Amino acid sequence: MLEIKNLTKSYGDVVALDRFSLDLKKGEVLGLLGPNGAGKTTLISILAGTVRDFTGTVTFEGRSLFADRSMKNRLGVVPQDMAFYDDLNAMDNLLFWGGLYDVPRADLKRRAAELLEVVELSDRAKEPVKNFSGGMKRRLNTAIGLLHKPDLLLLDEPTVGIDVQAKVSILDIIRSVGAAGTAVIFTTHQLAEVEGTCSRIAIMDHGRILAQGTLDALIRIVGEKDIVEFTGEFAAAAFSEALQDLAGDGLELLSVADGLASLAVADTGRIPKVMDRLFQRKLAVTDMKIKTPSLETVFLKLTGRSLRD
Amino acid sequence: MRRFFLVLANDIRRHLRSPWTLLIFIAIPLFMTALIGIIFAPRSEGNELPSIPVLVVDNDKGLGSKLLVGAFDADQLKKMFQVTLTDQADGDKRMAKGKASAMVVIPKGFTLDLLEAKPVTLLVVKNPAEQFLPDVVEEFMKTIAVMLSGAVQAFAEEVKGLRAMLNLKLDSFPWERLAPEFGKAQKKVVAAAKFLDPLLIRLKTEETRAAGARPPVTAYSIFAVILPGMAIMFLLFIVQTVMRDLLSDREDGKLRRMLTTPLRPLELIGARIAGGWIMGLLVLAVMVAVGTLVFRVAWGPFGYFLLLAAVAAFWTAAFFALFHALVRSRNQAGALGAPIILAFSLFGGSMMNPEVMPKAFKAVGIVTPNRWFIDGAALVREGRFPVLSLVVLFASGLVLLALAVPALRRRASV
Amino acid sequence: MRTLRRILHVTANDLRIMVGDKVFFFWTLAFPVLFIVLFGLVFKAGASAPDVAEVVVVNQDQGRWGAYFIDKIKTPGVAVTVTDKEPEAYNRLLVLPPDFSARIEARRDQALAFKKRENASARAAARVETRLYQAIARTLSELILYGDGDLTKFLDGHPEFRDIVLVESRFPPKTVSVVPSGFDHTIPGTTIQFIMMMVMIYGGISVMEDRKKGILGRLLFSPLSPGGLFRAKLLGRWLMGLLQALMLFAIGKIFFRLNLGNVPLALLVIAVFALAMSALSVFIGSLCTKEDLIIGLSVLLANLFAALGGCWWPNEIVPPAVRTVARISPAYWAMDALHKLTFFRGGFADIAPALAVLGTLAIVLTAVAGKAFRIRD
Secondary structure, eight states, X not given: OEEEEEEEEEETTEEEEEEEEEEEOTTOEEEEEOOTTSSHHHHHHHHHTOOOOOEEEEEETTEETTSOGGGGGGEEEEOSSOOSOTTSBHHHHHHHHHHTSSOOHHHHHHHHHHHHHHTTOGGGTTSBGGGSOHHHHHHHHHHHHHTTOOSEEEEESTTTTOOHHHHHHHHHHHHHHHHTTOEEEEEXXXXXXXXXXXXXXXXXXXXXEEEXXXXXXXXXXXXXXXXXXXXXXXXXXXXXXXXXXXXXXXXXXXXXXXXXXXXXXXXXXXXXXHHHHHXXXXXXXXXXXXXXXXXXXXXXXXXXXOTTO | OHHHHXXXXXXXHXXXXXXXXXXXXXXXXXXXXHHHHHHHSOOBTTBOSOOEEEEEEXXXXXXXXXXXXXXXXXXXXXXXXXXXXXXXXXXXXXXXXXXXXXXXXXXXXXXXXXXXXXXXXXXXXXXXXXXXXXXXXXXXXXXXXXXXXXXXXXXXXXXXXXXXXXXXXXXXOOGGGHXXXXXXXXXXXXXXXXXXXXXXXEEEEEEEOOTTOOOOXXXXXXXXHHHHHHHHHHHHHHHHHHHTHHHHHHHXXXXXXXXXXXXXXXXXXXXXXXXXXXXXXXXXXXXXXXXXXXXXXXXXXXXXHHHHHHHHHHXXXXXXXXXHHHOSSHHHHHHHHHHHHHHHHHHHTSSSOGGGSOHHHHHHHTTXXXXXXXXXXXXXXXXXXXXXXXXXHHHXXXXXXXXXXXXXXXXXXX | OHHHHHHHHHHHHHHHHHHHSTTHHIIIIIHHHHHHHHHHHHHHHSTTXXXXXXXXXXXXXXXXXXXXXXXXXXXTTEEEEEESXXXXXXXXXXXXXXXXXXXXXXXXXXXXXXXXXXXXXXXXXXXXXXXXXXXXXXXXXXXXHHTTSOGGGXXXXXXXXXXXXXXXXXXXXXXXXXXXXXXXXXHHHHHHHHHHHHHHHHHHHHHHHHHHTTHHHHHTTTTOOHHHHHHHHXXXXXXXXXXXXXXHHHHHHHHHOOOOSSHHHHHHHHHHXXXXXXXXXXHHXXXXXXXXXXXXXXXXXXXXXXXXXXXXXXXXXXXXXXXHXXXXXXXXXXXXXXXXXXXXXXXXXXXXXXXXHHXXXXXXXXXXXXXXXXXXX
């Protein structure tokens, strides 16, 4: 349905997207994970048609997504900003934003009423939006992007700064939109959100996709190894040297710093041996944590940094 | 107290670091003062208006009309009128385009009719788009008309004799009859001289000042008259802008964060009000400095003026403290603040000399700080201590403060 | 067609938000009307330009000439109050001394004290003074006509002064037929000034806020193009200015008998002027990132343009140099065209030069605003 090929975009010397390629099928919900500056918002902005001067192609059902403006009728965008009119009420906001698309007026009213039900704002439909809580505003923000029943929905961190209840409600909407056949791309920092919501997950950094697939497929990338984190009073060099001869045989040193190190181990039965070695070299370990393979460990392995860095 | 000064210093530093708004609000009154001063400054003694463009159409082209046109050429009148002689068609065309303040049309046969003491009418065509200058021309022509009428009547007989001779041909002209006519005229002139030289009735004009009235505006003092009105108007704008922090901090969560520290609400409120007051004083100081250096404004005893400025800035800070305690949001403050300031300025005399305002407007002006500041500044200019302005501004400022502080404390605890 | 529908959709929404604002009517109606009333009253019958100039005559004369002279002063434009003692409060005062009659009858010259309060209207003083000179000229003419006779018997029978030279005044043909009221002068000026203030302040702030909140960016997610969005913003502000002018002119017509001459042409002038101001407002809104800065800049520009353009005071009293500088003000050209329509019953040809200047300015400002129009900070 959506085919992105070799999309490249630079801001001066900074490369925001580097030969980025992606395919998306009808009804597929893609969670796009990446640290700050990975290029997620640039990708959304290019797809939404508000950032130009890029190279590469983006086709939607065989036609360029930017062939003509009418293509935008097939595209729904939920930006990170609460970009709507605070002085208007929820219904008027929906009617205004929906009115910009080629939706018959009567359908628009019906659709707006339906969406207010979906985002649980029906009873506040006539209230000025400026009186809404953050969560209510986020729900309205999402509803605006759905009014014209888009075939492709882009959501840029749609759950930032809201309570759990509102978050669950928005994720439910995303799932149901996908189930109804709309292709969805949504960016987030929250691993838990993509785990339960997306049919496919892509991890990106430095403007490229590092890995993509279902959750299970991604976990396989780290080889189903557990991650062991050591905290203590030791020097990085001494720690590396101590485990040098153990590495390779189902044990991999992922990162090491003074007082903090992490290892990937295929078999947790090897941990006592590691501890023994550290004890022999008089390296003081005060805490040790074992993490089973998860999206977070995949992310750590692929990007070398935590998602919130 | 340390925290009070910390907040105060931080606020002032922030406002001075992004000074564009402040600079514009300081520039506006200075600019307006310059413009109004240039336009309304009396240009010379007894002449408050620019030279008046007058078209004169002489359809007579006789002795009488030449005398009349010559009247505009007298020394004093030369400055007052800028006369252009033209013909009827061109004059009509120019007047239809509003190219002159008035057009004086001297009718055909004007001299002959005068000589026969027949009524003649001078036409003054006035520019309908102008409100003052055409009336000046009309009044001037009416005075000329009276003088001409008097002269014609006084010398009616002699003029009649001359008129009769004018119809005769040159070869049959009775030259010998001229002498007695001139002789009679001479006698009349001599007789008239008793009334005319010196004028039997003259006017001795003097300007007087009512008890307690202010001195008149001169080219030198006009800036001193305008600037205080402008200064208080934009002082209100600036202090409102500065003190809007009281709301924005509440809206964006900074207030809540500040109150999680050992800072007491009263310290915060005090710092904000003091900040408004100090910024107000700073702004007034800049305006006074520019007024003194650029416009050569003489403010009167500087200590008195400084006291008045301090009290006015205090009133303004107290007023906006209460205002921001009562309004709900920044948007509401922005929407209501400007109309209130403009209403104060309109009724209080910042936009128009209160002396010429309708009585009802003047009465409303009493409740505005503008009125008291302008009155006070005028008294200081005369070297007097503005006790009433100071008492009114300070006392009402205290009342506003007494209402504002508890109201702001309530808002801070929400 | 769909593009136009989208542009109108955004424009209508902008207007709706603006009209829904509680203080919108203060800015568009209440405050301008206050201005109109104040300045209209001042120019109509205020102390600075009174219809009738009053003068107090202190008649201490012990003879009959005082009353004779006072009769000569009376005229419809001058209200004479006669008293025998000098009052404390007066604006203009003429003193006829006790020996006024005696000196005339003895043919001895005298100077009458004419006192003017410093702060009273200079125009009214000039009118009274002119009338006094006319009265003196009339009196002297009658005395000259009387000749050498006994002046104590003058008032029993004397040749009357006749106004042989009369002065008639009128306005140029095909212009106004009645004297324009103070409101005819103040309503167009106030309208022009408040169009500038409101369009620039409201229009500028809303462009800036929509940009900051991401609304402009979101609008472009729809099939609306950046050009279409710019046109929609321009159109919204233009209609706002037109709406304000229509309301003020309607109030002027209903309550103040405003006489605009050719109303459709007056609206055309306002339309072109408002377009220039709309472009300026979008430009300011695109340039500034702070609300206070937009307010300050708009107040500065609007007041400067209004003062130079003749919205505050009649341009006739402005020094020629300032009048030349005034041509940089769009308000000057708008006022010039409105004056031609209101006071000279001008047609399209008369206002064409002013329209051309305003039109060019509107095009230039639109191009500049279009270039500066930003979707994001």
